[in-house]
Amino acid sequence: MRSTIRLVVKALVICSLFSVTLVFAQDKQDKQGSRNAEVINVAVAANFAAPLKAYAEQFSRITGIEVNVTVASSGTLFAQIQHGAKFDVFLSADTARPQALIDAGKVHKDNMYQYAQGQLAFVYASDISPHIDAKPHKEEPYKEESIYLYKLVKQVTTTGSGKLAVANPLLAPYGEAAKNTLTHLDIWDEVQPSLVVGKNILQAYQYFTTGGVKGAFIAYSSVNIDSTVNTSIPNIHVIRVPEAFYQPITQALVINSNSKAVITPNVFNTLDTSDTKGVEHLTELTILPSHLFVQYLLSDAVQSSLPRWGYKRSVSAKASNEKASSTKSSEPT
Amino acid sequence: MKLSVDLPGRISAKISVGPSAHIVGITGPSGAGKSSFFRALAGVERNADVEMQWGRTVKKIGMVFQQPMLFPHVNVQGNIALAQRHASDKAISVERILTGCCCTHLLDKDVYTLSGGEAQRVAIARALANGPDVLLLDESLSAIDLVTRRRIYQFLKSLCIETGLKCFIVSHDLEDLALFCDELIYISDGQVAMQGGASDVLNTIFTSGTIESPSAVLEGTLIDHREVMSTESLTNQRMQTDSVMFVDVANTRLYVSKTALQVDSHTFTKQPPRQQTVRFAVKACDVSIDTNTSESRQKTTSSILNALPCKIVAINEFECVNNEGRSGKVLLTLETDCNGTIKTNVPSNSFATEPNPQTLYASVSAISVHKLSLCIGLSVIARFKLL
Amino acid sequence: MEIFSSITPGIIDAVWLTLKLAFITSIILLAIALPLSWWLANWQGRTKPLIMSVFALPLVLPPTVLGFYLLIAFSPESPLGQLWYNLSGNMLVFSFEGLVLGSVIYSLPFALQPLYSGFVQLDKRYLEIAYSLGFSNVERFFKIVIPLCKAPVVAAFGLSFAHTIGEFGVVLMIGGSIPGETQVLSIALYEQVEALAYDQAHVLSLLLLVFSFILLAALYRFNGIAVSRSVNRS
Numbered sequence: 001m002r003s004t005i006r007l008v009v010k011a012l013v014i015c016s017l018f019s020v021t022l023v024f025a026q027d028k029q030d031k032q033g034s035r036n037a038e039v040i041n042v043a044v045a046a047n048f049a050a051p052l053k054a055y056a057e058q059f060s061r062i063t064g065i066e067v068n069v070t071v072a073s074s075g076t077l078f079a080q081i082q083h084g085a086k087f088d089v090f091l092s093a094d095t096a097r098p099q100a101l102i103d104a105g106k107v108h109k110d111n112m113y114q115y116a117q118g119q120l121a122f123v124y125a126s127d128i129s130p131h132i133d134a135k136p137h138k139e140e141p142y143k144e145e146s147i148y149l150y151k152l153v154k155q156v157t158t159t160g161s162g163k164l165a166v167a168n169p170l171l172a173p174y175g176e177a178a179k180n181t182l183t184h185l186d187i188w189d190e191v192q193p194s195l196v197v198g199k200n201i202l203q204a205y206q207y208f209t210t211g212g213v214k215g216a217f218i219a220y221s222s223v224n225i226d227s228t229v230n231t232s233i234p235n236i237h238v239i240r241v242p243e244a245f246y247q248p249i250t251q252a253l254v255i256n257s258n259s260k261a262v263i264t265p266n267v268f269n270t271l272d273t274s275d276t277k278g279v280e281h282l283t284e285l286t287i288l289p290s291h292l293f294v295q296y297l298l299s300d301a302v303q304s305s306l307p308r309w310g311y312k313r314s315v316s317a318k319a320s321n322e323k324a325s326s327t328k329s330s331e332p333t
Numbered sequence: 334m335k336l337s338v339d340l341p342g343r344i345s346a347k348i349s350v351g352p353s354a355h356i357v358g359i360t361g362p363s364g365a366g367k368s369s370f371f372r373a374l375a376g377v378e379r380n381a382d383v384e385m386q387w388g389r390t391v392k393k394i395g396m397v398f399q400q401p402m403l404f405p406h407v408n409v410q411g412n413i414a415l416a417q418r419h420a421s422d423k424a425i426s427v428e429r430i431l432t433g434c435c436c437t438h439l440l441d442k443d444v445y446t447l448s449g450g451e452a453q454r455v456a457i458a459r460a461l462a463n464g465p466d467v468l469l470l471d472e473s474l475s476a477i478d479l480v481t482r483r484r485i486y487q488f489l490k491s492l493c494i495e496t497g498l499k500c501f502i503v504s505h506d507l508e509d510l511a512l513f514c515d516e517l518i519y520i521s522d523g524q525v526a527m528q529g530g531a532s533d534v535l536n537t538i539f540t541s542g543t544i545e546s547p548s549a550v551l552e553g554t555l556i557d558h559r560e561v562m563s564t565e566s567l568t569n570q571r572m573q574t575d576s577v578m579f580v581d582v583a584n585t586r587l588y589v590s591k592t593a594l595q596v597d598s599h600t601f602t603k604q605p606p607r608q609q610t611v612r613f614a615v616k617a618c619d620v621s622i623d624t625n626t627s628e629s630r631q632k633t634t635s636s637i638l639n640a641l642p643c644k645i646v647a648i649n650e651f652e653c654v655n656n657e658g659r660s661g662k663v664l665l666t667l668e669t670d671c672n673g674t675i676k677t678n679v680p681s682n683s684f685a686t687e688p689n690p691q692t693l694y695a696s697v698s699a700i701s702v703h704k705l706s707l708c709i710g711l712s713v714i715a716r717f718k719l720l
Numbered sequence: 721m722e723i724f725s726s727i728t729p730g731i732i733d734a735v736w737l738t739l740k741l742a743f744i745t746s747i748i749l750l751a752i753a754l755p756l757s758w759w760l761a762n763w764q765g766r767t768k769p770l771i772m773s774v775f776a777l778p779l780v781l782p783p784t785v786l787g788f789y790l791l792i793a794f795s796p797e798s799p800l801g802q803l804w805y806n807l808s809g810n811m812l813v814f815s816f817e818g819l820v821l822g823s824v825i826y827s828l829p830f831a832l833q834p835l836y837s838g839f840v841q842l843d844k845r846y847l848e849i850a851y852s853l854g855f856s857n858v859e860r861f862f863k864i865v866i867p868l869c870k871a872p873v874v875a876a877f878g879l880s881f882a883h884t885i886g887e888f889g890v891v892l893m894i895g896g897s898i899p900g901e902t903q904v905l906s907i908a909l910y911e912q913v914e915a916l917a918y919d920q921a922h923v924l925s926l927l928l929l930v931f932s933f934i935l936l937a938a939l940y941r942f943n944g945i946a947v948s949r950s951v952n953r954s
Binding site: 073074075076078079097100160161163165168170171195196197198199206207210211212 | 791792794795796797798801811813814892896897898910911913914915916
């Protein structure tokens with residue numbers, strides 16, 4: 001028995017030594033590696049994580065630059081960056097935090113760019129609204145919609161548990177948007193006791209999908225993948241909240257550097273990705289990898305694909321593209 | 334009483350004890366299974382097969398371990414109180430118990446301040462306060478000093494006579510067992526090797542020569558001081574009369590200190606001295622043999638006070654320690670010669686009016702046996718100092 | 721100090737709620753863990769290691785994982801949630817009662833472990849003496865076992881209490897952050913940090929830290945006294 005224990009202890013010691021050496025070797029290799037293959041570290045707010053990962057993959061394929069993605073809440077990432085976290089790009093869910101980084105002197109004042117606009121949606125279970133009229137009228141824009149939404153919300157708060165989920169208005173722009181909407185409908189005060197507050201917009205959606213609440217204000221991107229509502233969850237109904245009901249959810253990013261980033265002209269807008277020569281030409285440019293990535297995100301190709309993810313293209317990106325390119329095509333919103 | 338305990342791997346014992354036995358001793362080498370036997374009787378040994386025929390209703394069996402196991406979260410008084418919670422109606426008053434166990438002065442003390450002996454006393458008192466029908470003491474007095482120990486045994490014996498309590502005592506002190514037990518059981522290797530009357534079993538044990546210093550118990554009647562003073566011209570001599578008592582054993586006057594005497598009743602003074610029966614123990618190593626039986630006791634030149642006429646009934650050699658060669662020591666088993674006069678080689682024929690002969694042991698060297706030509710049947714004088 | 725001017729009624733609410741949750745959880749845990757650990761300590765079945773592992777699971781499960789499954793289990797669409805709704809007319813999820821239940825599960829090993837160790841180390845002869853003195857099993861448990869195991873009992877209560885005070889992951893998943901109902905101190909702290917309200921966050925953290933420290937110090941001091949008293953000279 002004793003000899004077995006001794007054997008186990010010896011094995012454990014050897015394994016730990018081995019793993020420590022491995023770690024050091026890996027570290028060394030990483031340092032070596034970065035000389036050959038470039039890597040950038042990107043931090044993204046949870047709600048934009050899925051589209052960003054897809055874009056990062058495409059970017060790596062085109063440019064050969066590796067992208068490490070870290071997903072967390074905007075507040076957490078902000079705090080980390082403020083205290084020295086080495087992210088190259090930070091995609092927040094709002095504009096407040098990137099602005100706060102600029103104000104704190106961490107980031108050059110011109111390094112903030114809006115990259116997408118979020119859309120607020122309202123989901124509700126199928127046992128809500130059996131008696132509500134099907135569709136709002138187009139003639140009086142928003143009046144019918146507001147009555148419709150008003151009735152939905154009221155019914156949610158009086159059915160079953162009577163709880164309605166939102167993201168925390170103090171922390172998440174989608175929560176703030178939900179609060180705007182409910183205020184617009186004149187029921188914010190009334191509905192307050194029935195509110196269940198999720199730490200972020202994804203949690204609000206989670207409360208809905210696990211049956212804790214019968215209705216929730218969520219990010220449209222949670223249910224809209226590829227322009228179709230995600231029907232894998234049964235008994236779900238979604239309506240997009242009219243934009244007039246809430247302050248725009250502008251999502252901005254910052255390049256984490258005190259020197260101004262080179263974003264214009266956007267090389268991807270003039271690039272034909274099927275042209276391999278053009279692609280090779282990219283790597284000879286002296287643009288920093290992080291700047292290149294942001295350019296990619298702000299490029300026409302990416303921006304016009306945002307609706308597929310349930311987002312709208314950012315206003316300023318649209319504007320800057322208009323400025324840069326000579327042609328402008330009307331984009332469907 | 335018939336008891337049968339079967340605990341596989343530890344002990345398998347069938348015991349038969351006479352109904353008049355108050356205190357039953359249990360002894361034997363360490364690890365023989367004595368504690369397992371007790372635990373099985375007390376009902377705390379799960380795998381034991383126990384059959385008990387007490388011959389009367391026995392509802393409570395009290396047990397005291399060698400470790401006192403006093404509850405540390407209460408003081409001494411608290412421990413006694415806990416025992417009183419479910420006391421049977423056979424329990425006597427707590428004051429008497431505490432006095433009998435010599436722990437009245439310990440009542441307010443915390444458990445962790447007690448010495449080993451004090452704690453053991455309290456443990457016994459606690460068990461008694463519960464009013465058991467049968468009390469099992471597993472080496473429970475091992476840390477108590479000799480005098481207090483004997484007092485407690487004395488108290489237990491009187492309690493047994495008064496209330497019908499039965500005590501079973503495991504002890505390695507054969508002198509204690511000899512003094513107080515009515516019956517004795519010898520357990521060895523998980524089996525009962527011997528059982529029966531205490532003196533008989535002890536005799537068998539002693540004569541096997543394995544015990545280094547056997548003790549014999551002599552019984553006699555207490556003689557009043559004043560009688561002695563008037564018959565002997567001892568008044569002009571300085572004598573310690575307070576602590577020395579005179580005991581009549583086999584028609585011989587012996588000098589025994591008060592502390593060595595054990596009585597069968599509560600106190601010394603309750604009965605007229607002449608009828609009081611007392612017992613005391615005599616160690617074999619304290620006894621020497623004098624073959625000169627003709628010398629008058631009055632004119633003895635030896636300082637040894639006690640001279641008891643006896644007859645040798647057995648001679649056994651002591652086993653040597655470590656089994657190396659021969660020990661050179663011999664155990665003589667003697668029987669008291671009940672004739673008043675001391676004669677040599679006179680067969681005793683007056684047993685009808687005299688008390689039964691008592692056994693005494695003497696430890697002498699083999700050389701002396703040879704020198705004095707000691708043999709079975711020889712009448713001698715057994716000499717031993719004041720006890 | 722200007723930092724204390726950041727103490728709002730919201731913080732007081734959160735403090736009170738946290739203390740209430742910790743206290744109720746610890747009491748319930750004691751009531752559950754005392755008989756459970758006693759049974760475990762005296763049981764020698766073959767499946768004992770398996771059972772012990774099941775009870776130790778909340779120790780190794782990430783709190784958010786536990787919280788997530790509790791969210792599903794407490795939802796009104798699950799059997800448990802429905803049962804609760806039928807019995808009480810209220811929801812289990814997003815309620816104080818739900819937090820209590822979640823905390824009890826989450827902190828169960830912290831109550832079980834000290835009690836189990838204490839009971840296992842208790843000299844069985846005390847129990848045998850009590851049995852021979854005529855105590856029933858129940859009486860023996862309350863009059864002998866628990867007084868002799870005071871230190872483990874206090875440790876179990878103290879650890880459950882401290883652990884519940886610091887509970888975050890589980891509450892985050894099933895709480896819903898309702899002020900006065902489920903917005904405990906750790907959640908409030910998290911929200912302050914997220915909302916960049918660092919002043920308030922500092923106050924809350926200080927409160928949490930000081931309170932936990934005092935609690936643990938008291939626990940250790942009590943344990944130290946209890947241990948030195950129980951040294952048995954025999």
